[in-house]
Amino acid sequence: MIKLIFVHGNIFVYDIEDWSALRKAHRIVGNIIGSTSSIPSLPLKLMPEEALLLVEKELASIWENRNTASELPDPAANLEDSLLEAQQKEYRQLRKRQLLCLIDNIVEKRRSMGDHRSKEEILNDEINKSSTVTKENMIWPIFLKDPIQSLSAISTDLISSQTTTLRLVIFKDLWQRGYYITSGEKFGGHFLVYFGDPVTYHAIFIVKCVDSETTFSPTELISFGRLGVSVRKRAVLASIKNGKASYMTINWIDA
Incomplete structure (x- = not known):
């Protein structure tokens, strides 16, 4: 059964398989409101009428996460920093592999310009110049699942009042x-x-x-x-x- 998530008076769908089933099998379109800059992305926001129809047809159920932000576990509070650190390490390794294929040409050019440092020093210098990942340009994942698993089923009364x-x-x-x-x-x-x-x-x-x-x-x-x-x-x-x-x-x- 499709899981509809009730958040601050709105109904959302976060699971991509549920979104696909809604559109292809049940003709429920909703409104994709994700914040990626290039293409539309989840979550999908449903009209009250769409949600009530799905529940009536026993195609979906409505759930609510009753946890507040203050109740989130400590790892969630450090999520941004941990994501940034992981991406910095990953991109540095990727950039190093790319530069190793070019390092001989880079060193030769540096030598012609009077730079007589070792190949390793020049390589590290190039990596440091071109592998900067900050909070401004880091890639954020799209969360499709609730890791807390603390959802509670709710009735349709709150939705019915909106239409x-x-x-x-x-x-x-x-x-x-x-x-x-x-x-x-x-x-x-x-x-x-x-x-x-x-x-x-x-x-x-x-x-x-x-x-x-x-x-x-x-x-x-x-x-x-x-x-x-x-x-x-x-x-x-x-x-x-x-x-x-x-x-x-x-x-x-x-x-």
């Missing part, structure tokens, strides 16, 4: 229809809906969840409809009628 029955019903209905779904916050809605994986497909709908008794002014309807046209997506109002999900598409037709 509404309406949004959950609409999300589940769209998911059951075979769509991929992501957050629509950036486009003025609740969800973006895709025919396939967002990596290869553009969103086709911007879905805004509204109460079935909600009254809209003409200006509000026009604004939402034009928004959909401007980003080449259909603007959809979603509500619950007679206990079922109901949808209304706003089509903007130029005169």
Whole structure:
């Protein structure tokens, strides 16, 4: 079963195999929020609706690490220094192996410039000049497992309070229809809906969840409809009628 980790009100996935299963087998996309500079990386942050759906379908369970920072074991407090020391040793050895292949040419050039130190001294000098690893340029690992192993299962109540029955019903209905779904916050809605994986497909709908008794002014309807046209997506109002999900598409037709 997929393990969802509850941290400060948010749901995360840290395991790469769980991430792969969510996306490929269950059409759960989430939002990758890792901090690497070149490519997206874990952890994956899930919307409340995604997490609740997974729990309801018995595909995942929610866990929380109840340890505080002050309870962490001493080795964790020295993690940065130990990582730095290990990388300094490793890179120095790597650089030494590289320079040994070039040392004869380096020594010859140094001799021509009046440097008559021994080969070993010149080698150490070159290593010291080109093998500096600091806290600013060191490589940090991406942690995918909790070494403390102190997770406790929690109920879905904390997650349910972050969404509404309406949004959950609409999300589940769209998911059951075979769509991929992501957050629509950036486009003025609740969800973006895709025919396939967002990596290869553009969103086709911007879905805004509204109460079935909600009254809209003409200006509000026009604004939402034009928004959909401007980003080449259909603007959809979603509500619950007679206990079922109901949808209304706003089509903007130029005169």
